[in-house]
Amino acid sequence: MRIKHLFIALVILAASNAGLRAAERPNFLLIIADDLCWRDLGYEGNKEVHTPNLDRLRKESMQLRGMFTPAPTCSPTRHALYTGLYSMRSGAYPNHTRVYDGTKSVFTHLKAAGYRVALQNKEHVGPAPSFPYEHIKGADDLTPSKEFINRDKAQPWLLVFASNDPHGPWTRGPKDLYDPKKLTVPPYLHDNETTRKLLADYYAEITKLDEQVGGLLKLLEETKQEKDTLVMFISEQGSSFPYGGKWSLYDNGIRISTLVRWPGKVKPGSHSEALMQYVDVTPTFLAAAGIDPQKVDVGCPDVNGKKGFDGQSFLEVLQGKTDKLRDYVFAQHTTVGINGYKEPYPIRAVRDTRYKYIRNLAPENTYSIGGIHKGQPIESWQADATGNPQLTARVDWLFHRPAEELYDLQTDEYEFKNRADDPKLAAIKQRLAKELDGWIQQQGDRGMATELLAPTRQNPNRAEKSEPKAGGDAKKKKKKKAL
Numbered sequence: 001m002r003i004k005h006l007f008i009a010l011v012i013l014a015a016s017n018a019g020l021r022a023a024e025r026p027n028f029l030l031i032i033a034d035d036l037c038w039r040d041l042g043y044e045g046n047k048e049v050h051t052p053n054l055d056r057l058r059k060e061s062m063q064l065r066g067m068f069t070p071a072p073t074c075s076p077t078r079h080a081l082y083t084g085l086y087s088m089r090s091g092a093y094p095n096h097t098r099v100y101d102g103t104k105s106v107f108t109h110l111k112a113a114g115y116r117v118a119l120q121n122k123e124h125v126g127p128a129p130s131f132p133y134e135h136i137k138g139a140d141d142l143t144p145s146k147e148f149i150n151r152d153k154a155q156p157w158l159l160v161f162a163s164n165d166p167h168g169p170w171t172r173g174p175k176d177l178y179d180p181k182k183l184t185v186p187p188y189l190h191d192n193e194t195t196r197k198l199l200a201d202y203y204a205e206i207t208k209l210d211e212q213v214g215g216l217l218k219l220l221e222e223t224k225q226e227k228d229t230l231v232m233f234i235s236e237q238g239s240s241f242p243y244g245g246k247w248s249l250y251d252n253g254i255r256i257s258t259l260v261r262w263p264g265k266v267k268p269g270s271h272s273e274a275l276m277q278y279v280d281v282t283p284t285f286l287a288a289a290g291i292d293p294q295k296v297d298v299g300c301p302d303v304n305g306k307k308g309f310d311g312q313s314f315l316e317v318l319q320g321k322t323d324k325l326r327d328y329v330f331a332q333h334t335t336v337g338i339n340g341y342k343e344p345y346p347i348r349a350v351r352d353t354r355y356k357y358i359r360n361l362a363p364e365n366t367y368s369i370g371g372i373h374k375g376q377p378i379e380s381w382q383a384d385a386t387g388n389p390q391l392t393a394r395v396d397w398l399f400h401r402p403a404e405e406l407y408d409l410q411t412d413e414y415e416f417k418n419r420a421d422d423p424k425l426a427a428i429k430q431r432l433a434k435e436l437d438g439w440i441q442q443q444g445d446r447g448m449a450t451e452l453l454a455p456t457r458q459n460p461n462r463a464e465k466s467e468p469k470a471g472g473d474a475k476k477k478k479k480k481k482a483l
């Protein structure tokens, strides 16, 4: 009994430290897709992909239309999301990476505040001491997830549900829903039979993800925790089609479809245009739990010795008090260490509400990796490009880009027209370049030197913290891990 009383006293102490009583602190359910381009959802305007559960969640949520990831591959994306730190500062910038020892994560912070914390399915983060979650294996069986959220009604929880869908190879989901011949091919993809077949397979996996979301929402209903739970859905980062966004800093890659449902706190059916990033999610969760994110030691100093988050809370955006958070969002891409890469091709970018400035640090090199530059559909595009100068140029852009790119997203949402040399936009380019330089300095980013150190930031055993895809055979699992 004494131990029980001591435990209760500690919980009360933790809750009062947090500024909110235990009963007032929300649970968090963070649902993460895998390689899903933000456009490829019913509620985002895609009329052909079936996402009934996500469409319903959108009606019950605030849609955050200005969310961006600071990295377009799985592992650095997740580290930024969980730590509130940008990739260079935390050391987690290539794929299959890890943060510097001592870095803390949302799991560390919420656990210290009395939460129980779990991550289901795809991990892809390290080292383990920085991410002290219970790991629930697999994404298709929600029995252990139900046990976790139902374990102790008096203790708030964080569950990160990290799906493997729709990460390639696209083997899962109801393929009979999609007839390749009848699909509308988005303007940034080349329309041919191979693209259509793959698009149908990809859409089927998006529907598989949607079924998982439906199951999770039903769990909250069944356990009567809907009202006490902040649900956040994110599309993770772009798809693995050429120009689907992954491995690039175009909006298909870094812009994120984001929903937040929090009954009684967030207005259903609302939206915000505020610019924000994955690094802002952890500070927001802490603020929602009554913890001041500005007083948190993140365990990893920046070049100026600052130990606070790179991110900031957008709780007031969720509450409808403001529609503004940041003036700029930033992103980096590291090629070294990606499966099948040939030459370093580091990329940096900054974006405001209208314009994006991209720097390719080694434009003299050829950008070539396994994912978008080999196999299908790119080989079918290359075959079709013979005698087609427009398609030839489009394919070549995947491999060779100039040192600078500048896009006006308002008139050119697919980033087809590089205006870096347009004198009318010279002042805008200069302003964005200055902001990018500031971010690079704050992050201790040394460009090519940092790119070449990428192998020192990768997990020696890459498979260690990643999850094999459910339902795939051995060959497919091997292919998936390689991506």
Ligand SMILES: [Ca+2]
Pocket (backbone or CB within 6 Å): 034, 035, 073, 074, 167, 236, 237
């Ligand atoms: Ca991914």
